[in-house]
Amino acid sequence: MSDLRNDVGFLLTRASGLVVRATNAALSDLGLRVRQYSVLALADDSGEGIAQRDLAEELGLDPSQVVALVDELAAAGLVERRPSPTDRRPRLVVATPQGTQVRRRAASSAEGGVQRQMGDLSGEEQATLRGLLQRVVGGSVGRCRAGGELTE
Amino acid sequence: MSDLRNDVGFLLTRASGLVVRATNAALSDLGLRVRQYSVLALADDSGEGIAQRDLAEELGLDPSQVVALVDELAAAGLVERRPSPTDRRPRLVVATPQGTQVRRRAASSAEGGVQRQMGDLSGEEQATLRGLLQRVVGGSVGRCRAGGELTE
DNA sequence: CTCAATCGTTGACAATCTCCACGATATCGG
DNA sequence: CCGATATCGTGGAGATTGTCAACGATTGAG
Numbered sequence: 001m002s003d004l005r006n007d008v009g010f011l012l013t014r015a016s017g018l019v020v021r022a023t024n025a026a027l028s029d030l031g032l033r034v035r036q037y038s039v040l041a042l043a044d045d046s047g048e049g050i051a052q053r054d055l056a057e058e059l060g061l062d063p064s065q066v067v068a069l070v071d072e073l074a075a076a077g078l079v080e081r082r083p084s085p086t087d088r089r090p091r092l093v094v095a096t097p098q099g100t101q102v103r104r105r106a107a108s109s110a111e112g113g114v115q116r117q118m119g120d121l122s123g124e125e126q127a128t129l130r131g132l133l134q135r136v137v138g139g140s141v142g143r144c145r146a147g148g149e150l151t152e
Numbered sequence: 153m154s155d156l157r158n159d160v161g162f163l164l165t166r167a168s169g170l171v172v173r174a175t176n177a178a179l180s181d182l183g184l185r186v187r188q189y190s191v192l193a194l195a196d197d198s199g200e201g202i203a204q205r206d207l208a209e210e211l212g213l214d215p216s217q218v219v220a221l222v223d224e225l226a227a228a229g230l231v232e233r234r235p236s237p238t239d240r241r242p243r244l245v246v247a248t249p250q251g252t253q254v255r256r257r258a259a260s261s262a263e264g265g266v267q268r269q270m271g272d273l274s275g276e277e278q279a280t281l282r283g284l285l286q287r288v289v290g291g292s293v294g295r296c297r298a299g300g301e302l303t304e
Numbered sequence: 305c306t307c308a309a310t311c312g313t314t315g316a317c318a319a320t321c322t323c324c325a326c327g328a329t330a331t332c333g334g
Numbered sequence: 335c336c337g338a339t340a341t342c343g344t345g346g347a348g349a350t351t352g353t354c355a356a357c358g359a360t361t362g363a364g
Binding site: 033035061062064065087088089 | 350352
């Protein structure tokens, strides 16, 4: 019962590693890695832009990691930093038109990579998995951050 | 529908990151990290010892990573390398008595860390999650290895 | 105005992943 | 037996990721 192959934590990291590899391979044609894609996707989804701090919070990254990722995406012309109209501290990250286009293609490629890894699961099973994972993730937002303490 | 928060791949890596952090925090008292613990657990479970190559295969790691991990565990006196009776190439990794003892405590601590992250899920839901993840992982063993090619 | 908090950034360092090459050993075909 | 090929552990290089501390600019509270 303490067998590693039945350990939910181990299975989670093992499955994650496999999916990340498959997704990175699928995105390599576009010159993107998963990390960059996730930043691009969030920036593209937030019409008026998203602060880097919120980006870090959503992705579970350290703010300093977001700096480098946005730098790379900006150098590739996929996103740009814009000032907030109401606060001069944050820098709102938005996707450029080219970024939106690349994101669309990347989403398709990434989906293919994920399906190569999860093809054995039916649509319904994947929905079940998604729901369970959302509760694991959502239940701890605010309880444990990247460099944060545990609230207990 | 392409929202990142509904993307199974993203949720998988996000949940994995949270669980790994919680588990590492729980194991820090024993001076262990998750990677080391997983090696120790597999070595402890295989009575006669497990070859480093098989260790790498099971854990989805590069063989060279296993070398360093076993070095660390051996330096701590938790495992030792023994020659195979039938083949002089592999080195079988087995847990020392102390390693077995530490592993038992570590398993308890790690379980606590995981539950702090997945407490919102009932036992039945965790079993469902485990089953789905096992199919994601098991379905690809042999299809995609650490440094390997995709078989298609 | 003063002080604490927030945001982005930089820098340093550890941990992890990926890939390549080598020596020792084993296996297979002839 | 012998040579070609494969396996296993190991070492090393380099990229990627994770963690942490500090700083300047800005904001908001008192």
